Amino acid sequence: MSDGRETSLPLPKFVEWSIFPFEGDLRVRQPKPLYPTDRPRTGEPGGGPCPACAAADDEYIWVDKHWRVSAARPSGVPVQLFLETREHLDMDDLDDELAGELGQMTVRLDRAIQAIGGIGRVHVARWGDGGSHFHMWFYGRPRGAGQMLGFCLPMWAQILPPTPDELWQANMAVVATELAKVSGTAIASP
Template identity: 40%
Template sequence: MPEHAHDPRGPAGRELRTPPVRDWDSWPFVGDVEPKELRAPEPEPPRNGEGDRPCEACQKPDSEYIWTDTRWRLLALPPSGLPFVCILEPRVHADGPRDLPDTMLAEMGVMLARVERAVLAVPGVERIHILRYGEGAAHLHWWFMARPTGVRQVASSLAMIWDDVLPTTPDDVWHANVATVVAALGPA
């Protein structure tokens, strides 16, 4: 295996670069930055729902979700900087798309489109960022992050940071946005 695959910090262990983030339109901060120390590769800790850790998603009752059917559930995250953020999960415990049967995968494609359309119905939303990481929990979850119209700096991969930088969406607006999404999704 090439050395780089063992330790991405470089041969001396500290050859990190600083990209010109201050020139990036989407960079949320001002001032100089430098990379923090990157630890040497370490054992992977068990994620939520892995090893001895129980799966929070499997234990969560339907009442905590804004929309459910027999195979899928949609969870709205609490109010944050973006107008609406939610995650789509299969009811069955699956770590990644690789664990789902073809019938569920086909349905997953339909659900991704349904949820995207529903979140686009939120007033003032231009685009939906759809993401899947799987770093924190071992139960498949797709992120949907609503990017407001005209707020071009939130247009890319830094939207997750902007979500914590922008002022929190007021409760009444957020509740209205949830209601819009649920109505647009329609019955299960």
């Protein structure tokens, strides 16, 4: 508007979908102006040290010579994992060999998470805005969880009560054992 009043952006249609976790009056925030550059991420100059580089292998559920898998807690889904490179790389730093391994690891993790049982789908996401060390998110959506479909799953994982610790540990052991059947070392155990 020319009189200086801010106009509200329209809500997207997905707020009406049954999978959207929120209801009630919502409004879109006004977009902030663009910064001249992205803020530094952890592991970059000015962003602080890289926690993944500082982590020992025993903080992961499975490791091999190029990759490590960690469990993200707490979570309201049966499995929420990170796949990370062992070396401090970002996605665009992966050479052809590691890029090929990434594809294989994605499929292996999908299969390992499915081996838990009761998993409807494995959702994979890569954002990378907080840390410069390559990592991908893997979520095991419970079979039949009709509201946890699509891009709303990460929100539901934060909203729902965490999976009980004993079940969480058993699920991590299944994933680690399944991955170790092909290569690497399972650190989480039954």
